[in-house]
Amino acid sequence: MISDNSRISLFTDRYELTMLQAALHSGRASRPSVFEAFARRLPDGRRYGVVGGTGRLLEGIMNFRFNQTELDFLAQQRVVNQQTLDFLADFRFSGSIYGYAEGEVYFPHSPILIVESSFAEACVLETYILSVLNHDSAIASAASRMTSAAGERPCIEMGSRRTHEESAVAAARAAVIAGFTSTSNLEAGLRYGVPTVGTAAHSFTLLHDSEREAFQAQLESQGLGTTLLVDTYDVVNAVRTAVELAGPELGAVRLDSGDLIVQAHQVRALLDSLGNENTRIVVTSDLDEYAIAALAAAPVDSYGVGTSLVTGSGAPTAGMVYKLVSRTDDHGEFVSVAKAAKNKASVGGRKYALRRRSSAGEAVQELVGIGHRPQDDGDDRPLLQDFVIDGALQAGWTGAEGVTRAVERHRASTAELPSAWRRLQKGEAVIPTQYEA
Structure with a gap:
């Protein structure tokens, strides 16, 4: 539920709109793209994290609009040009969003949220996505x-x-x-x-x-x-x-x-x-x-x-980032892209995730497939859920129902972890994350 006086479309950084303007100019704004929200690491010594804010985020994205007051401000401040203002005036998210259920535990590099849409739509949402997930997941x-x-x-x-x-x-x-x-x-x-x-x-x-x-x-x-x-x-x-x-x-x-x-x-x-x-x-x-x-x-x-x-x-923030990991080329084929900086490297390619479990039901590994779904060995649990499909919000993730569902997910998610998850002493993530190419 978003309060009536909330202007969430300007809960953003200016460079997202200037990137949009430049992408419209280059003709690349409509390129199908895949963005991913994840944490490179957990806060110092923490053994796991908990996904929070997904329900709030989805409510906000469904109401993400640029009204006349906001458009007038952008025009008066010369933030973007008329072509970009016209695009924003008609903005509606029409892509798809997948991710970990709210209340789920996560680990370094878990693909917590995946946004599939045009570059333009996904780009505009970056700050809003990160501000909600970073705050609520930290809490x-x-x-x-x-x-x-x-x-x-x-x-x-x-x-x-x-x-x-x-x-x-x-x-x-x-x-x-x-x-x-x-x-x-x-x-x-x-x-x-x-x-x-x-x-x-x-x-x-x-x-x-x-x-x-x-x-x-x-x-x-x-x-x-x-x-x-x-x-x-x-x-x-x-x-x-x-x-x-x-x-x-x-x-x-x-x-x-x-x-x-x-x-x-x-x-x-x-x-x-x-x-x-x-x-x-x-x-x-x-x-x-x-x-x-x-x-x-x-x-x-x-x-x-x-x-x-x-x-x-x-740890007032979960330290999540939002990165472009895949987009189409001139032939319409998806190609992996990734930042290569040594201390901020990311892994390109659309991700899929499983919680690998022992035959007794105890979690032993976070298995992340790059560009494909990892093979389920029979005891594994798929982690990615459908939140928005082609612009349509899927039922059960928002409002009071979403909170109840998240409470249950957290309880079940922690129940399958090794007992070390309860330790308050500093340590490594309670289970490792493994990429499968």
């Missing part, structure tokens, strides 16, 4: 590490106040795809059907003349199942007050500062001694995957994660 990859560290304990996305307002919505969506159970962001709930949660901050307690008065108001307005924030003043006194007011039906207490491990043990013992064995403990306070792992032995019931999540936990 989904970080979220996956966090939910893996959390095990069966739920994780709540709470990072809206730490990033751009639209990035916050995208981050909430990406987090849920990788296993987070809910978000504090209401717009994500509206657009994508993501469950939303939230109760009160320290300011609510400080507004009142006493902590007791604040707790009483919250309990009366939100019910006994609410979560009370107990670290504004003194945690022990706050927990006692909360139990006195709510009794054994108190839903949860939240800890947001101090030594969370020590406090969690103290609060659990206190709650149990007061007869509140079923009152849950929620912890927040600048958590990341390492802090969550450290809390594994503490009596914690759920985690609220904000800043670290929405910034990719140290």
Whole structure:
């Protein structure tokens, strides 16, 4: 779902339109071409990545238009000439898009997205494709590490106040795809059907003349199942007050500062001694995957994660690139093309990908065929899905349905990986990528 005031067609770099103009001039703009989005490497020490943003991206491409305001701007700024403006005025993506399902794990050089269209159409989409995939995949990859560290304990996305307002919505969506159970962001709930949660901050307690008065108001307005924030003043006194007011039906207490491990043990013992064995403990306070792992032995019931999540936990971009890998020659035959720079080399040719698995169903290799489909040995899983065919969006990849599907894909995808995928220590990709010429 794209907000009404979004102008996504100008979420682009100027050189894409100047390339388009030059290609129209040379007569090559209509050449059938194949572009590929992939990551040359994973963030330092990461063992896998998670594809995020595909559903958002497809929604955007289907609505990618140049309206009169945008065309007037391009004309006034003399960005492109009239021939190019006429082309953009009629722009509709009419090609085909294939790629890894959202929620799928990926590795270096995985062909995450393949765009088959004229050079002109694929060129114009470059920045939009990369900005969505790089942001959302970075968040989904970080979220996956966090939910893996959390095990069966739920994780709540709470990072809206730490990033751009639209990035916050995208981050909430990406987090849920990788296993987070809910978000504090209401717009994500509206657009994508993501469950939303939230109760009160320290300011609510400080507004009142006493902590007791604040707790009483919250309990009366939100019910006994609410979560009370107990670290504004003194945690022990706050927990006692909360139990006195709510009794054994108190839903949860939240800890947001101090030594969370020590406090969690103290609060659990206190709650149990007061007869509140079923009152849950929620912890927040600048958590990341390492802090969550450290809390594994503490009596914690759920985690609220904000800043670290929405910034990719140290890897705010997935580092994906978008390269022309094949195009037709003057005879209409496809030829492979590739950049040859030593530190930025790419592999030419249209790609096909399989997840090679053992007879027991465990992933052992990412097999990428160049110009052909690798031979399936019977246990392999094809990775490329049909997203758009001849300009027509295929069903099931967008909206709330797309999110649900991505959640399931992430769960199944990680389940078939070797156990090393759960390790937070730096290491190589959990399975190797192998090209098959």
